[in-house]
Amino acid sequence: MTGYKFSNKKVKENNLRLVLMKILQNSPISRIEISKKTGLTRSTVSELVKRLMEEGLIKESYKNIDKVGPGKKPILLIPETEKFFVIGYDLTVIHSEIVVMNLNGDVITKRPFISLKKLISLKNITEILNLFIKSLEEIKHDLNISNQSIKGIGVAFPGLVSRNNNSLSITPNLERYFDFSLIDKFSEKLGIPIVVDNNANMKALGELIYGIGKEVHDFLLVNISYGIGAGLVIQNQLFRGKYNLSGEIGHIKVAEDSDICSCGEKGCLETFSSVRSMVKKYYTKCNKKLDENYDMGKIINYANQGDQNAIQIFQESGFYLGKAIGNVLNIINVESVVLTGEIKKYWDIIEKDFYKGLNETTLPLIEKNTQIKLSELGEEITAIGAASMVLEDMLI
Numbered sequence: 001m002t003g004y005k006f007s008n009k010k011v012k013e014n015n016l017r018l019v020l021m022k023i024l025q026n027s028p029i030s031r032i033e034i035s036k037k038t039g040l041t042r043s044t045v046s047e048l049v050k051r052l053m054e055e056g057l058i059k060e061s062y063k064n065i066d067k068v069g070p071g072k073k074p075i076l077l078i079p080e081t082e083k084f085f086v087i088g089y090d091l092t093v094i095h096s097e098i099v100v101m102n103l104n105g106d107v108i109t110k111r112p113f114i115s116l117k118k119l120i121s122l123k124n125i126t127e128i129l130n131l132f133i134k135s136l137e138e139i140k141h142d143l144n145i146s147n148q149s150i151k152g153i154g155v156a157f158p159g160l161v162s163r164n165n166n167s168l169s170i171t172p173n174l175e176r177y178f179d180f181s182l183i184d185k186f187s188e189k190l191g192i193p194i195v196v197d198n199n200a201n202m203k204a205l206g207e208l209i210y211g212i213g214k215e216v217h218d219f220l221l222v223n224i225s226y227g228i229g230a231g232l233v234i235q236n237q238l239f240r241g242k243y244n245l246s247g248e249i250g251h252i253k254v255a256e257d258s259d260i261c262s263c264g265e266k267g268c269l270e271t272f273s274s275v276r277s278m279v280k281k282y283y284t285k286c287n288k289k290l291d292e293n294y295d296m297g298k299i300i301n302y303a304n305q306g307d308q309n310a311i312q313i314f315q316e317s318g319f320y321l322g323k324a325i326g327n328v329l330n331i332i333n334v335e336s337v338v339l340t341g342e343i344k345k346y347w348d349i350i351e352k353d354f355y356k357g358l359n360e361t362t363l364p365l366i367e368k369n370t371q372i373k374l375s376e377l378g379e380e381i382t383a384i385g386a387a388s389m390v391l392e393d394m395l396i
């Protein structure tokens with residue numbers, strides 16, 4: 001039927017990942033429920049659950065046993081919450097954050113970290129690594145945990161993270177490239193696995209496990225912040241593309257002309273709808289000095305007070321975002337689109353124009369059947385997603 005070939009091992013690992021995901025999404029859950037939700041036989045589920053228990057990722061819970069219907073009470077499964085932790089670094093141009101979570105997705109602690117802008121400006125790579133080590137030592141000290149309790153570290157970057165070779169390319173705005181082998185060396189030195197990916201993929205994974213993924217299997221997450229990126233989930237799996245470069249929705253051409261995009265082209269969605277472009281445009285229009293903190297809060301206030309320059313920027317941003325998402329929907333036809341990032345703060349201002357743009361490009365039948373919603377998860381979802389990617393990576 002298709003050209004795909006799956007080895008037995010690959011099928012098993014996929015199933016293992018699926019079972020763990022169902023436990024994380026629906027905890028507490030019985031083996032029978034997992035079997036129903038995954039379509040796997042009860043004996044397969046039991047075998048995979050046994051392996052997850054041996055790895056110390058999940059355990060049996062007797063706490064809620066009385067709440068399960070009549071007849072023989074099945075034992076419920078829950079993630080192990082005391083023994084292991086995963087750490088997510090959400091690196092962004094202006095504000096970075098570290099989140100420590102347990103396997104249940106509960107945030108144990110979070111703290112600020114050096115912004116990517118400042119991190120990139122450091123000349124010496126040892127200086128950069130030392131900052132990571134220092135933050136990690138502080139966390140271990142504060143939580144009184146050892147390296148053995150840390151299952152892994154996920155690092156989210158706001159840019160392209162190519163996986164086809166050893167180079168990690170960071171957002172074009174910053175024009176710096178890192179060598180992936182450095183991360184391997186760092187990981188080896190710590191004895192802790194480290195995974196790196198772009199922030200949209202991390203957010204999509206966070207949504208898949210702890211958010212919309214509980215209800216839908218196919219969705220597109222669009223992150224509208226300093227830049228714009230997307231993470232595509234198909235059949236409960238993150239679709240990465242050949243070189244992990246899928247989801248570059250910010251560079252979809254939505255107009256003939258515009259300011260020059262960070263990629264060097266004109267007409268890209270980012271030049272209209274990214275926070276970076278919107279803030280720059282506003283201060284240029286008003287002949288004012290650029291706010292280097294890219295504070296959208298101020299521009300939202302101006303728009304709410306009737307400032308026409310601000311209103312026009314929001315209108316354009318909403319319209320072109322709708323247009324770009326509409327074009328993507330015509331191809332992928334997912335159940336839901338989740339919008340996240342700074343856009344959540346000004347959605348009410350752009351909503352009308354967004355749907356105008358969406359309507360212009362999307363086929364009516366597709367538009368009618370696609371749910372568009374704002375993410376209900378907080379901003380720490382990037383770091384949670386980064387941490388979750390560690391779990392995903394462990395099983396593949």
Ligand SMILES: [Zn+2]
Nearest residue numbers: 251261263268
């Ligand atoms: Zn571009």
